[in-house]
Amino acid sequence: NGVTRGQSVVPSKATDTEEEEDQSEKKYRKCEKAGCSATYPVCFASASERCAKNGYTSRWYHLSCGEHFCNECFDHYYRSHKDGYETYASWKRVWTSNGKSEPSLKAFMADQQLPYWVQCTKSDCGKWRQLTKDIQLTASLASTYRCGMKFNNVKPCCVPQRVAEVIDSWWHSMLILPPLFKDSPASPFLTAYYPDCVGMSPSGSTSNLSHAELRAEHCRAIPPQIPGLSPYFQPFYQPNECGKALCVRPDMMELDELYEFPEFSRDPTMYLALRNLILAYWHRDCKEVLTPQKCAPHIIVRGLVRVRCVQEMDRVLHFVTRKGLINTGVLSVKRPLLPERYHNKNVIVIGAGASGLAAARQLQNFGMQVVVLEARERIGGRVWDDTSLGGITVGRGAQIVNGCAATLSHNRPRGNPNVCRHAVILSQLNVKMHKLGERCDLFQEGGSATDPAIDKRMDFHFNAILDVVSEWRKDKSQNQDAALGEKIQEVYKTFLQESGIQFSELEEKVLQFHLSNLEYACGSTLDQVSARSWDHNEFFAQFSGDHTLLTGGYSSLLNKLAEGLDIHIKCPVQAIDYSGDAVIVTSSNGTQWTAQKVLVTVPLTLLQKNIIQFNPALPERKLKAIHSLGAGVIEKVALQFPYRFWDSKIQGADYFGHIPPSPDKRGMFSVFYDMDPQGKRSVLMSVITGEAVTSIRDMEDKDVANQCMKVLRELFKEQEVPEPVKYFVTRWSRDVWSQMSYSFVKTGGSGEAYDMIAEDVQGKVFFAGEATNRHFPQTVTGAYLSGVREASKIAAL
Numbered sequence: 170n171g172v173t174r175g176q177s178v179v180p181s182k183a184t185d186t187e188e189e190e191d192q193s194e195k196k197y198r199k200c201e202k203a204g205c206s207a208t209y210p211v212c213f214a215s216a217s218e219r220c221a222k223n224g225y226t227s228r229w230y231h232l233s234c235g236e237h238f239c240n241e242c243f244d245h246y247y248r249s250h251k252d253g254y255e256t257y258a259s260w261k262r263v264w265t266s267n268g269k270s271e272p273s274l275k276a277f278m279a280d281q282q283l284p285y286w287v288q289c290t291k292s293d294c295g296k297w298r299q300l301t302k303d304i305q306l307t308a309s310l311a312s313t314y315r316c317g318m319k320f321n322n323v324k325p326c327c328v329p330q331r332v333a334e335v336i337d338s339w340w341h342s343m344l345i346l347p348p349l350f351k352d353s354p355a356s357p358f359l360t361a362y363y364p365d366c367v368g369m370s371p372s373g374s375t376s377n378l379s380h381a382e383l384r385a386e387h388c389r390a391i392p393p394q395i396p397g398l399s400p401y402f403q404p405f406y407q408p409n410e411c412g413k414a415l416c417v418r419p420d421m422m423e424l425d426e427l428y429e430f431p432e433f434s435r436d437p438t439m440y441l442a443l444r445n446l447i448l449a450y451w452h453r454d455c456k457e458v459l460t461p462q463k464c465a466p467h468i469i470v471r472g473l474v475r476v477r478c479v480q481e482m483d484r485v486l487h488f489v490t491r492k493g494l495i496n497t498g499v500l501s502v503k504r505p506l507l508p509e510r511y512h513n514k515n516v517i518v519i520g521a522g523a524s525g526l527a528a529a530r531q532l533q534n535f536g537m538q539v540v541v542l543e544a545r546e547r548i549g550g551r552v553w554d555d556t557s558l559g560g561i562t563v564g565r566g567a568q569i570v571n572g573c574a575a576t577l578s579h580n581r582p583r584g585n586p587n588v589c590r591h592a593v594i595l596s597q598l599n600v601k602m603h604k605l606g607e608r609c610d611l612f613q614e615g616g617s618a619t620d621p622a623i624d625k626r627m628d629f630h631f632n633a634i635l636d637v638v639s640e641w642r643k644d645k646s647q648n649q650d651a652a653l654g655e656k657i658q659e660v661y662k663t664f665l666q667e668s669g670i671q672f673s674e675l676e677e678k679v680l681q682f683h684l685s686n687l688e689y690a691c692g693s694t695l696d697q698v699s700a701r702s703w704d705h706n707e708f709f710a711q712f713s714g715d716h717t718l719l720t721g722g723y724s725s726l727l728n729k730l731a732e733g734l735d736i737h738i739k740c741p742v743q744a745i746d747y748s749g750d751a752v753i754v755t756s757s758n759g760t761q762w763t764a765q766k767v768l769v770t771v772p773l774t775l776l777q778k779n780i781i782q783f784n785p786a787l788p789e790r791k792l793k794a795i796h797s798l799g800a801g802v803i804e805k806v807a808l809q810f811p812y813r814f815w816d817s818k819i820q821g822a823d824y825f826g827h828i829p830p831s832p833d834k835r836g837m838f839s840v841f842y843d844m845d846p847q848g849k850r851s852v853l854m855s856v857i858t859g860e861a862v863t864s865i866r867d868m869e870d871k872d873v874a875n876q877c878m879k880v881l882r883e884l885f886k887e888q889e890v891p892e893p894v895k896y897f898v899t900r901w902s903r904d905v906w907s908q909m910s911y912s913f914v915k916t917g918g919s920g921e922a923y924d925m926i927a928e929d930v931q932g933k934v935f936f937a938g939e940a941t942n943r944h945f946p947q948t949v950t951g952a953y954l955s956g957v958r959e960a961s962k963i964a965a966l
Contacts, residue, residue: 197224202231204343206334210237214282216253217245232279234334234343235473247274256281260372268371269363279346280372283471286332288479289316297332297476308352311466335476338432347438348478351469355449359419361408367419368442370470404448404494417494419445429488443468443478443485451495455593458502459495461486491964493531493957498594499729505536511964512536517754517762519742519781520770522550523723523949524937526730527956528768528963533734535964540762541734542754544741544906548731551772551907552949554722558809558852558895562722563844565805565899566910567949594726602717603823603846610819611682611826614883619679619828627672627679634660642701652916653703654695657684678828685829685839688859691913692801692947695859698913705920705943718823720846723949741906744782745769747933766933766963770956773940774800774908776926787930794925797918798940800909801947802902803858804865806877807844808893810851818885819843827855827880836861838880853881862902870898911947912940927955932966935959 200207211223213236221239228240246253257277264272264280285306289296294316300306304320334340349365351373356364364371405419417423422430422437426444433440446467451459461482468478490496490506505512514537518529521543533539547553553565562568595602611619637660638653665671672680684695691698744755745767752767771781776795786792819825824842829835836859844852855877857865865873874896882890901910914920923943929935937955945951 198226198229200229200231200237202343202345204339205231206234207231207237212237212239212242213284214238214242214245214278216282217241217251230275230278231343232275232283232345233473234340236283238278238282243274246277264371266371267363268365270365270371276346279472280349280370281471285471286473286475287311287314288465288476289314291315306469306471308466308469311469332473332476335473336480341432341439341477344474347436348442348470348472348474349438350442350446350467352467353442353446353449353469354453354467355405355419355445358405358449358452359445362420365438368438368445404452405445417444417448425492426488430484439474439478439481440485443482444489447482447486447489447495452593455495455498456500456597458500458506459486459490491535491961493954493961496534497531497957498597499530499726499732500534500597502534505534507535507964509536514538514766514963515764516540516963517542517752517764517767518770519745519754519767520550520938521545521548521731521736521738522770522938523552523727523952524939524941524956524959525550525768525770526727526734527953528770528937528960529734529736529956530730531957531960532963535960537964539735540764541736542740542742542756542762543736543738546739548736548738549724549727550770550952551901551910552723552727554724555807555897557897558807558844559850561809561844561850561852562720562724563805563807563852563854563897564719564722565897566901567723568719594729598725598729600719600721600725603720604717605823606821608822609824609826609840610822611679611828612884613675613678613828614830614880616884616886619675623676624679627676628683630664631680631683634664637664638700645701647701647917647919650699650701650917652696653687653691653698653700656700657695675828678830681829681832681835682826682839685836685858688836689803689839689856690947692803692909692911693799693859693913697799697915699916699918702914702919705914718842718844718846742771742781744784745934746784747931748784752933766935766966768935768937768956768959768963770937770952772800772907772909772938773798773912773926775906778908783934791925791928791930794922797915797922798926799913799915799918801911801913802862803856803910804862804901805854805856805899806838806873806896807852807854808874808877808896810853810893811891813848813851814885814888814890815841815843815853816848818888821848825884827884833860835859837864838877841881865898866902870896873898913947927958929959929962935963 197209199205200210207229209223210229212220212226214220215222217239219241221241226239226241228243229237230240230243231237245251246257248254257274260277260281261272264276270276282302284302285300285304286297287300287306287310289298290313296316298314298316348368349370350368351370353369355367356369356373359367359369364373403416406416419441422433422440426440427434430440447459447464450464450467461479464482464486465479468475468482470478486495487507496502496506512535514532516529516532516537516539518525518532518539518541521529521541525541525543526548529539529541549566551566554568555563555565594600610621611624613619634657638656641656641660688695691703740760741757742754743757746753746755747767751763751765754762754764754767756762769776769781773795775781777800787795815825822843823846824840826840827838829837829839837857838855839858840856842854844850844854857873865876868876874893878890878893901907912923914922920943923941923946927936927941927943937952937959939946939948939952939955942948942951942955942958945954
């Protein structure tokens with residue numbers, strides 16, 4: 170049924186004498202590569218008129234077990250007086266211009282002379298065929314090829330070839346050169362990289378850059394803009410780029426990848442080529458499930474290694490699916506995304522917020538049985554959209570997206586950072602985001618606008634204070650921690666004493682505004698926040714990009730995530746017993762559910778207050794971590810007006826700031842957001858942070874609204890400010906099933922607590938939520954990603 174392990178057909182004539190054996194030795198030469206199984210190699214090139222074909226040559230050059238070329242064909246291209254030399258020299262110039270690897274003759278043969286292999290697409294066939302040398306493989310041909318197809322009246326090689334040995338593990342170890350793909354979907358994303366460092370062929374590169382120009386591009390690290398693709402879709406780091414969330418290094422395997430695919434640790438090129446192709450293909454079209462069958466035609470590489478790449482595609486695609494890098498979000502999944510061995514688990518998810526829904530959706534799409542138990546009479550958790558103010562959507566919880574690709578700066582606005590994971594879902598739902606402008610004028614009570622130069626100067630001093638705090642903490646242990654507010658005051662006083670600078674009264678007030686923004690970021694008064702670890706996650710890759718407003722709110726995303734899930738609302742969980750082989754979950758009305766795994770996604774406060782009883786009790790290490798974090802609270806007030814009284818003064822800005830008249834008023838309505846970017850409806854939303862949260866806790870909603878109106882009338886003193894038509898005030902601190910907004914690190918704590926809370930217990934009880942995400946706490950993205958993370962862990966075990 171064809172040639173096995175690259176062997177040619179052995180002559181049938183028997184040899185009885187030593188003389189005949191000697192002649193046979195002269196006629197045939199083994200491959201000199203140790204371990205190669207080809208006793209009688211065959212030259213695939215047939216380039217030279219003196220090609221040895223399946224006969225004798227002074228040396229066989231090995232590319233793989235089954236692919237060799239003879240010394241005569243080597244000379245044909247390598248010797249300057251031979252006909253093929255200019256072909257090789259021309260290729261070499263392109264390769265050295267675009268690539269980093271050696272432009273050896275073996276690389277030339279692998280890149281230009283090996284025949285292509287293609288698999289029959291008929292369901293009852295699937296045989297691999299070798300195309301003749303004059304036929305170029307394209308994704309279109311690979312996706313439609315059927316045995317017997319004719320190309321310009323020339324049939325490809327129609328003799329079935331056994332490829333079983335290519336699939337054996339040893340075959341890959343005998344491969345001389347790694348596969349480098351041509352025309353990969355990843356190519357437009359990776360123009361700043363040397364192609365051969367990211368699994369692509371330099372000869373197929375469209376770049377005309379020299380080495381020096383490439384290095385200059387590397388330093389710039391500017392993400393490529395791909396026509397028709399959302400600018401928020403950036404799956405890869407650019408060279409020399411750091412601090413961007415949810416990207417992978419296209420030229421390097423990550424630790425979990427090395428653990429899953431140890432065979433690629435020595436040379437990761439094949440894995441990188443496949444993984445990069447998959448990620449790029451997904452980000453080009455995230456509205457349909459990506460399958461190995463869709464990706465395989467885009468593996469354009471010569472030789473038998475293509476057979477191996479197509480085989481490995483299944484494993485790599487299933488891994489990145491399990492990891493949540495592709496086939497995630499709100500896809501309509503008709504059949505399980507993972508193989509059958511993953512389907513034998515049933516899981517209970519406690520909580521239908523962003524993390525619980527993300528995990529449940531992932532697990533169900535993987536093929537597992539999932540039940541979601543939610544205490545409230547609605548889904549969403551701390552995502553809760555309100556449309557009572559004239560039909561415009563105002564998020565009582567998360568709505569402002571700070572950075573779509575976002576990094577937390579110390580500056581306004583501080584919302585809930587987000588990134589391409591939600592950009593993927595928004596693209597799947599065709600939901601648009603409104604890019605918020607950068608202008609944020611600061612107004613004083615009395616109506617005066619603050620000179621931007623003063624704001625800029627005080628912003629500089631504020632960040633300088635935080636830089637000094639950062640220096641102070643470098644050599645400090647947890648036991649030497651201090652409160653952030655205390656440390657800021659200490660640094661500030663020292664600065665004033667040593668510099669002799671005296672700030673004006675207005676400058677002092679602007680500084681208080683910046684401190685209120687810091688309290689907004691932390692969700693707490695600064696006297697509770699760790700000076701050592703307040704921004705612990707800044708050491709990890711963060712989000713970057715535009716600040717945006719989800720004008721339609723987050724609910725549309727979460728409602729879509731929830732579609733098709735088995736969700737039980739009004740079902741508070743009272744106990745989790747994981748003492749046996751199965752986990753038993755008991756609700757407050759005594760109903761019990763049993764599963765192999767349970768995922769707990771309740772807010773941090775409920776864990777701190779032991780609302781759920783665990784049997785056995787949670788490990789002491791985890792309990793200590795739970796109590797080392799703080800439960801931050803911010804509140805919002807939103808007001809609907811009969812008309813947009815602020816337009817003439819704000820002049821199209823998306824938000825404006827309120828300078829506190831005194832330190833004790835800090836955090837009381839510090840920023841106002843215009844909730845209708847179209848400028849048609851009249852709704853403002855403001856935030857209450859820090860000590861101000863405590864001051865309004867016992868106030869009636871109407872009194873809070875009146876306080877807000879007093880501030881607005883001071884900020885717009887030169888004009889009439891109408892009474893609001895309608896308003897609402899959030900009460901997250903009183904909400905029974907949250908009692909908080911988002912977490913922070915308390916004095917004496919550390920960011921490691923997030924990791925400890927995220928640890929599973931006995932491989933049966935898992936934890937997700939923003940307070941389990943060390944990299945992205947306090948955010949909907951952090952919550953969502955923690956759910957995806959735990960789904961991956963549950964699937965892997």
